[in-house]
Amino acid sequence: MNFAQIQQQEHDSMMPTYGRFAAALCEGRGALVKDVEGKEYVDFTSGIGVNSLGYCDEGWVKAVSAQAGKLQHISNLYYSPVQTELAARLCALTGFGKVFLCNSGAEANECAIKLARKYSVEKYGKERTTIVSLLNSFHGRTVTTLAATGQDSFHNYFFPFTEGFRYAKADDMASVQECVDEHTCAVLIELVQGEGGVMPLSRAFVTQLADFCKQRDILLLVDEVQTGVGRTGSLYCYEQYGIHPDVITSAKGLGGGLPVGACLCTEELGGVMGPGMHGTTFGGNPVVCAGALEVLSRVADEGFLQQVREKGGYLRRKLEAMPNVAQVRGMGMMLGVAPQKGTSKELAAACVQQGLLLLTAKEMLRLLPPLTISYEEIDRGLAILQQVMAGRDQQD
Numbered sequence: 001m002n003f004a005q006i007q008q009q010e011h012d013s014m015m016p017t018y019g020r021f022a023a024a025l026c027e028g029r030g031a032l033v034k035d036v037e038g039k040e041y042v043d044f045t046s047g048i049g050v051n052s053l054g055y056c057d058e059g060w061v062k063a064v065s066a067q068a069g070k071l072q073h074i075s076n077l078y079y080s081p082v083q084t085e086l087a088a089r090l091c092a093l094t095g096f097g098k099v100f101l102c103n104s105g106a107e108a109n110e111c112a113i114k115l116a117r118k119y120s121v122e123k124y125g126k127e128r129t130t131i132v133s134l135l136n137s138f139h140g141r142t143v144t145t146l147a148a149t150g151q152d153s154f155h156n157y158f159f160p161f162t163e164g165f166r167y168a169k170a171d172d173m174a175s176v177q178e179c180v181d182e183h184t185c186a187v188l189i190e191l192v193q194g195e196g197g198v199m200p201l202s203r204a205f206v207t208q209l210a211d212f213c214k215q216r217d218i219l220l221l222v223d224e225v226q227t228g229v230g231r232t233g234s235l236y237c238y239e240q241y242g243i244h245p246d247v248i249t250s251a252k253g254l255g256g257g258l259p260v261g262a263c264l265c266t267e268e269l270g271g272v273m274g275p276g277m278h279g280t281t282f283g284g285n286p287v288v289c290a291g292a293l294e295v296l297s298r299v300a301d302e303g304f305l306q307q308v309r310e311k312g313g314y315l316r317r318k319l320e321a322m323p324n325v326a327q328v329r330g331m332g333m334m335l336g337v338a339p340q341k342g343t344s345k346e347l348a349a350a351c352v353q354q355g356l357l358l359l360t361a362k363e364m365l366r367l368l369p370p371l372t373i374s375y376e377e378i379d380r381g382l383a384i385l386q387q388v389m390a391g392r393d394q395q396d
C-alpha cells in the first residue's frame, strides 16, 4: 500500500484521535527510519521517548525475540523469573524497595495515586486523600490521571472526573502551601514538565517541596514517565535534584519500544498494596520484561549516561547557536526549543517533509532522540532543522 491508501484506511477505520504527520513509517535502524515510499528520516523523537536504544537495536532484538520464542506470557498467578529479575534490577539500581509492573505511564501513575491514598487512609482516615499536582503538568489519559493533570484543556467532556486533586503553581512554594491542607495525602510532580513545554522545575523549589512533604508525612510522587531511564542524563531525574521521593513512576523509555510501566516505592511503603488490591493481566509480561532488562543493562551504566550528558550538551549548544531560536531548555537529551518565528506545529511538519522527525510540546519544538544516536545523525538532523528554521525566516 502507498501512503495515500494507508491514510485512507486510517481515516475509514480508526477513531480520529491523533493529529498525524504525513509519513507512514515501516522500518528503522538506530536513529534512522524509513517510510513506505522509501524516504529516510532522522529521528529526534524515539516514538515519544520510547525507543531509548533506537530502532531495532541488536541486543534488544535478541533479548526480546529469544523470550518470545521461549514463553510469551503467563498470568500473574504464577511466578515469572524475567519479571522478578526486572523488579530486582530496578530496586538495586534505584534504592527503592518494591515495584509494581504495569503497561503504561498512566497506569503507573494510577498505582502511585492508589498507593498514596491507601497509605494515608489507613494511617489518618478517610478525609485525607487529596493530591496536589502542578499546573501545566501531564500525567496520562485515564479519567483519574486526566484529573491529576493540571491543565484545564484536559478537563472537558468526560465528566465526572475523579475528585480530590488540586493544582499548585510550579516553582512556587506559597502556591503549594495554599493548596495543601489537612486533607492532603500526596504531591505529584514531573521534574521536567514534558508535554507542558519542557519546563524543568528549579532545584530550590524541589528541595523545599521535598522537605515540606517529609515534615507532614505527605508522600512525594515523582512522575518520571518521560524523564526516566537515562533521558535527562542520570538513570532517573530525581537523582540530579538531590531528593529521595517516596514513589516514582516510569514507563516510556523503560521497555525500549514495548509497553511497560513501573511504580517504585520505598521499602516502608512496600506493603501498602496487598493481595487483591491492585493488578493487571499484561503487567510484567515476560517479553516486555526481557526488553526492559536489556535497556537497563545498557542505560544504567555510568559511561552510557556520561555520553547522554555529552550528546545533550552538544545538542543544546548547537541549538542555541541556531538562527531563529529564541530559547533552549530541558535536561540531558530532553530538550525544548522555542522558535522565534513560526509555530512549533508548522515547523515540525516542515521538518518531516525535509526528513527529520521532531515532537512539539505547546509552543516548543521538543527533541527526545534515541539515547544511542550518533554525532553524525545529530548533525544530519540539526542541518535539516537549521534549514527549515532559516527557510521560515525568509518567508516574512
Ligand SMILES: *Cc1c(COP(=O)(O)O)cnc(C)c1O
Residues within 6 Å of the ligand: 103, 104, 105, 106, 107, 109, 138, 139, 140, 141, 190, 194, 195, 223, 224, 225, 226, 251, 252
Ligand atoms: C507520556 C506521559 C504519561 C502517560 O504515559 P502513557 O504511557 O501514555 O499512559 C504520563 N506522565 C508523563 C510525564 C508522560 O510524559
